[in-house]
Amino acid sequence: MNGARVASGHLFFFYAYDAGFEIALESARPLCEAFDAPGIAGLRPSPPHLQYRPKPLVVPAGTVTVSEGGKPWRFEAAVKIFDFGSLSVTLALPVRDLSWEEYCAAALVLSAGSALPKTARETAERVFERIRPAVSRPMFADLVEEYSLFHVEAFSPQLTGTQALAELPHDIARLLTLEEGTFSDAAVAEILRSPIQYFENDLFLADWSAAFAYDPKFQDTVEVLEFLNVQLLELRFFDRLLHEAIDGTAEELRPRRRLFHILHDPYEKPMHKLSQIRTDVSLVRERIYNALKLVGDAYLARVYEEARRKVGADKYDGTVRDQLGNLTEIYTVLNNRAQASRAETLEMIIILLIAIEIVMGLLRW
Numbered sequence: 263m264n265g266a267r268v269a270s271g272h273l274f275f276f277y278a279y280d281a282g283f284e285i286a287l288e289s290a291r292p293l294c295e296a297f298d299a300p301g302i303a304g305l306r307p308s309p310p311h312l313q314y315r316p317k318p319l320v321v322p323a324g325t326v327t328v329s330e331g332g333k334p335w336r337f338e339a340a341v342k343i344f345d346f347g348s349l350s351v352t353l354a355l356p357v358r359d360l361s362w363e364e365y366c367a368a369a370l371v372l373s374a375g376s377a378l379p380k381t382a383r384e385t386a387e388r389v390f391e392r393i394r395p396a397v398s399r400p401m402f403a404d405l406v407e408e409y410s411l412f413h414v415e416a417f418s419p420q421l422t423g424t425q426a427l428a429e430l431p432h433d434i435a436r437l438l439t440l441e442e443g444t445f446s447d448a449a450v451a452e453i454l455r456s457p458i459q460y461f462e463n464d465l466f467l468a469d470w471s472a473a474f475a476y477d478p479k480f481q482d483t484v485e486v487l488e489f490l491n492v493q494l495l496e497l498r499f500f501d502r503l504l505h506e507a508i509d510g511t512a513e514e515l516r517p518r519r520r521l522f523h524i525l526h527d528p529y530e531k532p533m534h535k536l537s538q539i540r541t542d543v544s545l546v547r548e549r550i551y552n553a554l555k556l557v558g559d560a561y562l563a564r565v566y567e568e569a570r571r572k573v574g575a576d577k578y579d580g581t582v583r584d585q586l587g588n589l590t591e592i593y594t595v596l597n598n599r600a601q602a603s604r605a606e607t608l609e610m611i612i613i614l615l616i617a618i619e620i621v622m623g624l625l626r627w
Contacts, residue, residue: 266361266362266417266418266419266421266429266430267359267360267361267362267417267418268357268359268360268361268362268365268414268416268417268418269358269359269415269416269417269418270356270357270358270359270414270415270416271356271357271365271412271413271414271415271416272354272355272356272357272411272413272415272480273354273355273357273368273369273372273410273411273412273413274352274353274354274355274410274411274412274413274484274487275337275352275353275354275372275373275378275382275408275409275410276350276351276352276408276409276410276411276487276488276491277350277351277353277378277379277382277383277386277406277407277408277491278348278349278350278351278406278407278408278491278492278494278495279348279349279350279351279383279386279390279402279403279405279406279495280347280348280401280402280403280405280495280496280499281347281348281349281386281390281397281400281401281402281403282347282397282398282399282400282401283347283397283398283399283542283546284345284346284347284397284398284399284546285343285344285345285346285347285393285396285397285398286345286396286397286398287316287318287319287343287345287396289395289396290319290343290393290396290397291319293392293393293395293396294319294321294343294389294392294393295321296319296320296321296343297319297320298317298318298319298320299314299317299318299319299320299342301314301317301485302482302485302562316345318342318343318344318345319342319343320340320341320342320343321340321341321342321343321389322339322340323339323340323341323351323385323389324338324339325337325338325339326339326353326381326385328353328372328377328378328381329377330371330372330375330377330378331368331371331372331375335355335368335372336355337353337354337355337381338353338354338355338356339351339352339353339354339381339385340352340354341385341386341389342488343389343393344492345549346496346546346549346550347397347398347546348492348495348496349386349389349390350488350489350491350492351382351383351385351386352484352488353378353381353382355368355372359418362417362430362433365412365414366433366436366437369410369412369437370436370437370440370442373410373440373472374440379406379408382406383406386402387402390402403499405495405498405499405502406495407491407492407494407495407498408471408491409471409472409473409487409488409490409491409494409573410440410471410472410473411472411473411474411475411483411484411487412437412472412473412474412475413474413475413476413477413480413483413484414426414474414475414476414477415477415478415480416478417476420463421463421476422462422463423457423459423461423462423463423464423465423476424459424462424465426465426476427454427457427465431450431454432444432445432450434454434467434474435449435450435453435454437472437474438453438454438467438468438469438472438473438474439453439469439471439472440471440472453467453469454467456468456568458561458564458565458568460477460561463476463478464476464477464478464479465477466483466565466568468565468568468569468572468573469572470572470573470574471573473487473569482562483562483565486562486565486566486569487565487569490566490569490570490573490575492550493550493575494573494575494578496546496547496550497575497578497579497582498578500543500546500547500582500585501578501581501582501585503539503543504539504543504582504585504586504588504589505585507535507536507539507589508585508588508589508592536589536592539589540586540589540590543582543586544586547582
């Protein structure tokens, strides 16, 4: 027992879902009584252009009670609607005057349970049904991306960020990895090796499934991590979509041309499908990366890049780029085969016409 208490803070749980190709925000606004997201609050010095373009909508979902670990927990819920077809649910549990041990235990119990994901999906689905008329190609995918942020606004007694890292390393490592066990000193050093600090009384650390923030100016960090979670969801969705498209068209590369297919082009449908998927992924991917740019804010950019590195977003992005390249190559092969097939069809038609003309001439003779 170290005697530290969390005077104030939050447990944030983010859940991202893909709801369709595009959401017309102005059409969705009156359907769900939403308002514009505040975006980056600029709590630290930052250029004014650091805002969403366009701003997503926020739908307050009120207070939801979740039972986990044998007790009820009251969360503040909200759903954010992004124009590129994503929904993000944030479940926030305010914390006041809680011992550090109780804080860590609550974070780990809630992270390990099934109640929060179920509540988040039900909340997102309710909003989805309300805004369905504003969604282009609506489809609530089964894929979900989760991320947690464990935030301490103030310790009692007060600690600097350096002191918190020195006095609570094992517990912070458990929060970041969502592990209940006791780590070795070497493992703790590896988990905590990239801390980010702006002032003496703040600290940020990230791992693949969770982050820890000791910071009185936490709102922008919450905004950035939620958006990163949405980005990762879309990258995973693109990865699956492209993988299925490539697998589904592999058999189309086999020769299928036969005489009875003379009036049917077997390559037209797969080529159209590949072209549509390639265009959709490229457009949405571009919109995601242009939605929020953090160039100019040194602190938020570091937070974003560190969390992005830990969740492996670059690997997913690389996989999506590679699969887009593979899909383009397959499209090229199919297009070449289609052209050759059309040329063969034209030749057969010409030969058939010549043969008919010869037969008709012999019959007249």
